[in-house]
Amino acid sequence: MNEKPSFGVIGGGSWATAIVKMLCENLENVNWYMRSVYAVEHIKKQDHNPNYLSSVEFNTDQLNLSNDINTTVEASDFLIFAIPSAFLKRELENLTIPLHDKVVFSAIKGIVPETSLIVGEHFNQYHDVPMENIGVLTGPCHAEEVALERLSYLTIACLDEKKAELLAAFLSSDYITCKTSDDVIGTEYAAVLKNIYAIAAGIAHGLGYGDNFQSVLMSNAIREMKKFIKKVHKMKRNINDSAYLGDLLVTGYSVFSRNRMFGNMIGKGYTVKSAQMEMSMIAEGYYAAESAYKINKEKKAKTPIINAVYAILYEGKNPKKVFKKLVDKLD
Numbered sequence: 001m002n003e004k005p006s007f008g009v010i011g012g013g014s015w016a017t018a019i020v021k022m023l024c025e026n027l028e029n030v031n032w033y034m035r036s037v038y039a040v041e042h043i044k045k046q047d048h049n050p051n052y053l054s055s056v057e058f059n060t061d062q063l064n065l066s067n068d069i070n071t072t073v074e075a076s077d078f079l080i081f082a083i084p085s086a087f088l089k090r091e092l093e094n095l096t097i098p099l100h101d102k103v104v105f106s107a108i109k110g111i112v113p114e115t116s117l118i119v120g121e122h123f124n125q126y127h128d129v130p131m132e133n134i135g136v137l138t139g140p141c142h143a144e145e146v147a148l149e150r151l152s153y154l155t156i157a158c159l160d161e162k163k164a165e166l167l168a169a170f171l172s173s174d175y176i177t178c179k180t181s182d183d184v185i186g187t188e189y190a191a192v193l194k195n196i197y198a199i200a201a202g203i204a205h206g207l208g209y210g211d212n213f214q215s216v217l218m219s220n221a222i223r224e225m226k227k228f229i230k231k232v233h234k235m236k237r238n239i240n241d242s243a244y245l246g247d248l249l250v251t252g253y254s255v256f257s258r259n260r261m262f263g264n265m266i267g268k269g270y271t272v273k274s275a276q277m278e279m280s281m282i283a284e285g286y287y288a289a290e291s292a293y294k295i296n297k298e299k300k301a302k303t304p305i306i307n308a309v310y311a312i313l314y315e316g317k318n319p320k321k322v323f324k325k326l327v328d329k330l331d
Contacts, residue, residue: 005077005103006077007023007030007031007077007079007170008030008031008076008078008079008080009030009032009072009079010033010069010072010073010082011033011082012035012036012051013083013084013282014143015107015143016052016083016107017053017143018056018146019080019082020063021053021058021146022146022171022173024062024063025173025176026170026172027170030062030063030064031064031066031071031072032063032064032072033066033067033069033073034067035067035091036067038050040065040066040067043065044065047059053143053144053146055148069095070095070097073097073099074097077102078102078103078166079102079105081104081106082107084110084282085110085111085288086282089113089114089122099123099129100127100128100129102129102133103133103163104123104134104135105135105167106119106123106135106137106188109138110192111192111287111288113291116295118185118192119188120135121185131159132160132163133163134158134159135167135184136156136188136191137156137167138155138157138187138190138243139153139155139191139242139243139246139247139250140152140153140247140249141154143256144256145256146175151175151177152175152176153176153178153179153246154168154179155179155187155242155247156168156171156178156179156180156181157180157183157184158182159182159184164181179242183235185232186229186233187243189229189232190229190243190248191243191247192291192292193225193228193229193288194221194225194252196259197224197225198248198251198252198259198260198285199260199263199289200221201217201218201252201253201260202259202260202261202263202267203263203266203267203309203312203319204217204267205260205267206264206268206269207267216330217252217330218248218253219331220304220331221252222245223331224301224305224306225239225248226239227303228296231301258281258283259285261283262275262276262285263285266312267319272286286313289306289309289313289314290313292310293306293307293314304326304329305326308322308323308325
């Protein structure tokens with residue numbers, strides 16, 4: 001493995017922008033694909049993303065920008081995907097460059113809707129990327145706090161520890177601390193599930209539930225997450241580690257959490273479509289709720305919170321009535 005590999009970031013949103021910023025702290029050049037021609041040209045001229053984290057200024061001499069995904073993939077040894085899971089399959093359909101010899105890290109906190117697979121499994125089964133070349137980049141970390149250079153923590157998971165450590169080294173800085181893990185599937189499922197629980201936290205807030213209930217909801221959520229992940233991938237893990245509990249807490253409580261914001265709007269009476277239209281960013285938990293619910297039909301973990309969110313978002317159930325029933329199921 002090349003000790004100084006080339007890195008490419010796929011995506012033009014806030015998380016992709018934050019990842020590029022982190023990499024630019026340590027690398028002379030970063031390959032960056034975003035679909036929008038306007039955004040690419042704006043960054044070249046104005047040094048910042050026009051739509052996301054616009055306060056972050058780049059030295060454009062460090063950036064190899066392209067709106068052709070094949071250009072970025074071909075030029076990169078390591079690829080970090082940071083686009084909404086709902087759009088991943090469509091973006092990958094434009095690929096003519098194979099991925100089987102690339103190291104692919106997912107910064108996508110969602111399940112691919114068309115295949116009901118977490119992103120790593122999708123790359124393995126549909127793009128022949130070996131599992132030892134697949135990793136996950138997860139929090140607890142908000143893009144907005146990276147932009148402000150507030151101390152943040154990342155977990156880099158990969159079966160090949162050397163690849164995880166290498167990526168961690170290139171993401172670390174005075175304000176970014178990285179730890180590594182070999183629990184690729186567990187950390188990725190945790191990143192998916194915490195968005196569903198953040199929607200639940202938002203719904204509760206929108207309905208007028210206070211901090212006391214939120215603490216009960218979050219403590220139940222981490223236990224529910226443990227039960228779900230254990231069903232899909234048994235291995236020794238500490239569910240209280242930052243990649244699981246920490247990421248859940250920051251997503252459930254933070255004002256930067258788009259999933260909590262989405263849930264808050266639902267709790268206040270917005271329809272799903274009206275809430276989606278008002279938000280400028282994708283709430284991954286919306287898609288994750290359906291996928292997790294369907295997966296659990298087979299796995300049969302006890303998941304009252306996921307079931308409640310699914311009932312509200314996909315069955316049109318009244319949030320107030322659903323949460324009134326949910327209260328009796330929490331410990």
